[in-house]
Structures are given as structure tokens and as C-alpha cells.
Amino acid sequence: MKIAVIGDGGWGTTLAIILSKKGYKISLWGAFPEYVDCLKEKRDNVKFLPSIPIPKEILITADLEEALSDSRVVILAIPSQFMRSIVSKLKGFDFSDSTIVSVTKGIENKTLKRMSEIIEELLGEVKLAVLSGPSIAIEVARGIPTTVVTASKHEKTSYKIQEIFSSGRFRVYTNPDVIGVELGGALKNIIAIASGMSDGLGFGANTKAALLTRGLAEITRLGVSMGADRRTFEGLSGMGDMVTTCISPHGRNRWLGEEIGKGKKLEDVVSKTEMVVEGVSTTESAYELSKRNNVDMPIIHEIYAVLFKNKDPLLAVNDLMKRESKSEME
Amino acid sequence: MKIAVIGDGGWGTTLAIILSKKGYKISLWGAFPEYVDCLKEKRDNVKFLPSIPIPKEILITADLEEALSDSRVVILAIPSQFMRSIVSKLKGFDFSDSTIVSVTKGIENKTLKRMSEIIEELLGEVKLAVLSGPSIAIEVARGIPTTVVTASKHEKTSYKIQEIFSSGRFRVYTNPDVIGVELGGALKNIIAIASGMSDGLGFGANTKAALLTRGLAEITRLGVSMGADRRTFEGLSGMGDMVTTCISPHGRNRWLGEEIGKGKKLEDVVSKTEMVVEGVSTTESAYELSKRNNVDMPIIHEIYAVLFKNKDPLLAVNDLMKRESKSEME
Numbered sequence: 001m002k003i004a005v006i007g008d009g010g011w012g013t014t015l016a017i018i019l020s021k022k023g024y025k026i027s028l029w030g031a032f033p034e035y036v037d038c039l040k041e042k043r044d045n046v047k048f049l050p051s052i053p054i055p056k057e058i059l060i061t062a063d064l065e066e067a068l069s070d071s072r073v074v075i076l077a078i079p080s081q082f083m084r085s086i087v088s089k090l091k092g093f094d095f096s097d098s099t100i101v102s103v104t105k106g107i108e109n110k111t112l113k114r115m116s117e118i119i120e121e122l123l124g125e126v127k128l129a130v131l132s133g134p135s136i137a138i139e140v141a142r143g144i145p146t147t148v149v150t151a152s153k154h155e156k157t158s159y160k161i162q163e164i165f166s167s168g169r170f171r172v173y174t175n176p177d178v179i180g181v182e183l184g185g186a187l188k189n190i191i192a193i194a195s196g197m198s199d200g201l202g203f204g205a206n207t208k209a210a211l212l213t214r215g216l217a218e219i220t221r222l223g224v225s226m227g228a229d230r231r232t233f234e235g236l237s238g239m240g241d242m243v244t245t246c247i248s249p250h251g252r253n254r255w256l257g258e259e260i261g262k263g264k265k266l267e268d269v270v271s272k273t274e275m276v277v278e279g280v281s282t283t284e285s286a287y288e289l290s291k292r293n294n295v296d297m298p299i300i301h302e303i304y305a306v307l308f309k310n311k312d313p314l315l316a317v318n319d320l321m322k323r324e325s326k327s328e329m330e
Numbered sequence: 331m332k333i334a335v336i337g338d339g340g341w342g343t344t345l346a347i348i349l350s351k352k353g354y355k356i357s358l359w360g361a362f363p364e365y366v367d368c369l370k371e372k373r374d375n376v377k378f379l380p381s382i383p384i385p386k387e388i389l390i391t392a393d394l395e396e397a398l399s400d401s402r403v404v405i406l407a408i409p410s411q412f413m414r415s416i417v418s419k420l421k422g423f424d425f426s427d428s429t430i431v432s433v434t435k436g437i438e439n440k441t442l443k444r445m446s447e448i449i450e451e452l453l454g455e456v457k458l459a460v461l462s463g464p465s466i467a468i469e470v471a472r473g474i475p476t477t478v479v480t481a482s483k484h485e486k487t488s489y490k491i492q493e494i495f496s497s498g499r500f501r502v503y504t505n506p507d508v509i510g511v512e513l514g515g516a517l518k519n520i521i522a523i524a525s526g527m528s529d530g531l532g533f534g535a536n537t538k539a540a541l542l543t544r545g546l547a548e549i550t551r552l553g554v555s556m557g558a559d560r561r562t563f564e565g566l567s568g569m570g571d572m573v574t575t576c577i578s579p580h581g582r583n584r585w586l587g588e589e590i591g592k593g594k595k596l597e598d599v600v601s602k603t604e605m606v607v608e609g610v611s612t613t614e615s616a617y618e619l620s621k622r623n624n625v626d627m628p629i630i631h632e633i634y635a636v637l638f639k640n641k642d643p644l645l646a647v648n649d650l651m652k653r654e655s656k657s658e659m660e
Contacts, residue, residue, distance in 0.1 A: 328566065
């Protein structure tokens, strides 16, 4: 069976490699022909997944038609704010025999849509799943034990994706709650920025645990108001992914937060990396979603104020600590 | 108001210090007169909380009567397997005007009782609260922002404890679920041992997040079967404390697991520290509780096998990764 991976960032490349090693025929598509040529020549994704050899069996291409030809599974691994423009290019193709899998974690700014909503809006009724969870790309590429979750409205589709991706080092759970899995994966990046700020301010594990726990509580509140199952946020795509993103030295969102905690300005930090730091645009989307759905999200509002209103990070932490005494169950 | 802290370990000493700084009159009791003399002389808990000055206003004593005299709050900060013998010594005292607070995280091996159950068994009906959450002692002592939770059967008692302990750097939530708060705080130490093993084996953030998430799922299953509210495990004493214990470089349980992951034997690791590594005895208790309550706890069973049956840690991880494919919601 042939699988197309659309997006040659770190995660797309990793999935291409592990699926190729499982024996599938893989095509890996990149949007920039020059970088695709570099990948083909070096067989190493020097910018986004350095020092992991790309097996010669993988077809690397900038030609969508070549990538998609005969593919029964199409994996979309595209930065969230580019999902719409790339999926628009897929409109002419026939996906009646294919399963589409979104592995992107984000929410479109203008529309506040999840990735699967954009895909369905543009492609209509397709067999669609999402894959999310605590899966730092470089660790998966190195064969470190990892667990993820796949969600689909159609049970059969999630079983199919579970079977295709599972291996002795990559354990895949299923979950019927597409909304919860997508929101958890997207929103945790904001808490990772908050964790990084706490690190940058010189705080410790206690502060980080507080941010994660209370952050997950507010993400759960928002998710439930949008139709998600609250149990999903206790799972791999909620709590699990949040833990990884907040502790891994490889996490870009945590890193960005740390720089800001040390006093840097957002635009200066963003300009230092070629990678997309999803949490920045997700903070804008979450801020709007919390207002639209009338959900109390104190941590996310403080992060919004720090990133976009120049609020001092230390003042933001102090304001969070000084709120009125509460019950945990509120 | 006078507060007695029973137990001169790192956590008892920390609570004595922060409450003294809030203006309460504090007595700090230790079981070993020689070490108490050392504390009095150096005003520094060199073994368990080094380099944090103990304010001269704190009365340090090995005399229980002196410690308890006129105390309206009595904080029990004693290793779990010694809780019974120390509380036995409190039997003759009158606690009708006092509130007792357990800050110990563990389960008694022989009886499988929680700390508050032991206290109630020995002292009868007293005003009793527990305090738990992500609170590495040295960080609290240094004024790093920390959040905790206090639970009591009596709402008024938890509000009282919340008020007494709260400060701008120590935020206290309330929760009515005593069982859940105690079980979360105790059982997370087993997952911290598992996380340490993963570190010792050279694994990464993905593996740790998987252990935390699936570990919390099995702790929640056990807790609910014992009468706890599942939401408590999403909170500070569940997920929150687990995160801190699994990521902090100061965590003894994580450290013990790491040594075992590197191939050391349990008895050799335990003999290397004067501190009590609560997770070891808690693993025995949890193993028995899972059998008694007929709850599936695969991670805890693997940790039990590694600690007490000489199972190879790598084999334990492989066995966890190779279990039958599942839904997250099971």
C-alpha cells in the first residue's frame, strides 16, 4: 500500500520514515522545490529533523500529483495557518478510496476552525482521522517508546489508522472524540509557552505543575463547551501531549516562552527560528474562542496579554497567584 | 495562634518556616533528640533541607508535650510507615479545640489504610484535613510559586486550613474529596519511579508522558473503585503532583527509578539515601489494593515486578508497549 505524507517538516518526515520502515511505499511532499531538491540530495532533513537518514525507498517530491498517485492514505502534516491553502490544492483529486489523516495541531485564526473542519469544508465527506499525542518528532525517529491517539467519527477509520501506524515502539490508542483530540493538541501549546515563561523567570517544577494542571482545567472547560468529551483531556492528546511539550528540551513553544520570560520581545524570538511556533497563533484563536464561548480561561488570557499586549511575565504570574481563593471543583 | 509541626523532615521544616514567616507561633518536633539538638544549634536542616535558615522564632523540640502545648493546628509530617506509631503517642492529648492536618503521602503496608484513616482510627472524631499537591519542599522554601489542595470532610475545616496556609507564593485550593486527594498524592510516587526507570533506560519525554497519562488512568480507576471522585485525579493532588514528582531533579522517587533503570538493585539504591523513598512501600500497598479491588493496573504491576521480583526494566517497558491495541476510553 502507498501512503502520501504532505508536508516535509519534522513530524511529516518522521512519520514517512517510520511507515517506510514498516514496509509501506511512501511519498513525501514538500511545498518548496528547492528544499525538496536538498532533501533528495542529502537524504537528511537538515532544517527540521537533522541527522536522521531518510531511507532511499521514500519518494521525495514537490509534485502533488506524483505524491498522491495511488495513495490509499494521505497524511496532512502542514502548519495550521497553511492548512487551508494546501488542502485547496487537493480539491481536484479523488479521495473515494483514501483515508485522510491530519496530524497538525492548531486552530485557524480567522475562522477559529479545527484542522478537520477545514478539510471537511474543502473536500466534503471523506474518510478522515486525526492523529495526536505526546510525540516529539526526533524521539519517535530515534525509536523511543511513544504512545499516540487516533480519532475519527467512523470507528472503522480509526481502527485502520491504528493498525497502519502501530509498532513495538509506537503504540496507537483510538478515541471517538475528534473535537477533544484536536483541541487538546492545539491548546496545550499555549500552556507550553506559559511553562517556558515560568522557566525563564527562574521558577520550578511546582509552578510548572500548577500551570499544567490549572491550564488543563481551563482547556477542558473550553473543550466541553465546544462539544468535546472531558475524558479526552485526561488522555494522551490532552494531559499527555501537554506534559511532553512542557518538559521536552526540543519543544519550540516552551522555548519561545522561556525567551519571553527572560525579557525578550515576541517578534525578536519568532524571527530567530525557521520553525513555526504553533502556540502563538493558537493563543490568538483560544483567546477569541474563550470570549465567543464565554469560558473563564485566566492562564490563556494572561499569556495573550504577555504576547500581544506587552504585559510583564512576572506580573502575569503574580496576578494568577493572587486570584480569589477557590475550590478545585469550580 | 500557635501551630505544631510534627516531623522535622524537609516538608515539615518547610511548612514550619513559611507559617512562621506569616506570623504564626511555630513549634517543630523531631523524633530524634540528637538531630533536634543539631537543628537547634545550626538553625539549618542539613540532612533534609540544607541551606535554608530556620527562623529563630521557631521552637524546635523533641518533647511532644512542649510542641503540642496550646497548639490550635497540628501538622503531621511523618513518613507513612511511622504514622501509626507517632499518632499513638498523641492519644492522651486533647484535640477538641485543634485541627489536625496530615501532609504525608503514603498508604500503610499492613492495613492498606490511608493516613487520615490511621489518624481517625487512633484519635477518634477530630477536625481533620489533608494537604497535598505539587510542592517540592526546597522550591516552597525558596518562595517559588506553588499551588496545593486541602481536603476535609468538613467544609469549614478546609476553609480554615486554606486561610492559614495561603500566601502570595502558596495558593491553596479546597476539595471535599479526602480519599482522592490522599490516594493521588500517594500513588503518584509509583509513577515517578516508573518515569525514573524510563530516564535510566535513556528514553525521552514521549515515554514519560505516556507513563504519566496511562499511569494516571490506572490510579483513577483504583481511586474511583475506592470511593474517590475521578475529577480529583485531574487536579493538583493527582495530575499536578505527578508532573512535579516525575520531572523535578529533587524527586527521590524519580531518582530511585533512574538508578534501577540503569541496572542497580533496589536494596543498594535504598541504602544510598537517608531519606524515605515513599514510592517503594506504596508500590507494595498499591499492588495489594489493585488485587483486592480487582482493578487493572498494568504499569503498577510492572513496577512491582521490577522492584520486588527482579524483572528487567527494559523488558517491563516492552511488555507495556506490546499489550493489545486499545481505546483510550476503556
